[in-house]
Amino acid sequence: KNQVEQSPQSLIILEGKNCTLQCNYTVSPFSNLRWYKQDTGRGPVSLTIMTFSENTKSNGRYTATLDADTKQSSLHITASQLSDSASYICVVSARITGGGNKLTFGTGTQLKVEL
């Protein structure tokens, strides 16, 4: 069964500090791995998307890494801001035979940035 596990479950950091979120997955057939940011009561917003051949991808203060051999990914946030407070969700995509992609979501890491 396809699964995505994330750690930690929740995290509190001070504004300006860096943090790293972890993701482990067992999804087949692997298509790509995405990190989403979800504010409470809102839809997920894509931060990065990486294919099998990509090791790292950056989007501003967000840097994602992917180790396809160990099936692990991380999301590093630098110089955190109060607005970074949200749930960060690791999502792994499997190609659907009939077309499109089926996304398997992790449970997310709830990040809170404080003054």
Added chain:
Amino acid sequence: EPEVTQTPSHQVTQMGQEVILRCVPISNHLYFYWYRQILGQKVEFLVSFYNNEISEKSEIFDDQFSVERPDGSNFTLKIRSTKLEDSAMYFCASGVIGGKNTEAFFGQGTRLTVV
């Protein structure tokens, strides 16, 4: 910037009633999805739709659920005979035609409350 639009933002219905959740995907997208998120839980895949037919559905998507693209712009999720456990946020997503990097853009969700 184009976005996926969902209506209503919040729907309250009595148990046993039928509800229709509506979505307007991004105009040039061809792949459409419904996901749901029960409060406090992770986002779960329901169904994917391409070329006017379901390409994949999860075990959650039983005979109680159906999807339709009635007029070439709207994409609807119908839930018949709603149950208390159907209460959740329902997210519509759409993606452009393309390879395994097909991105899925999410709407803001419809919060369904079954009472």
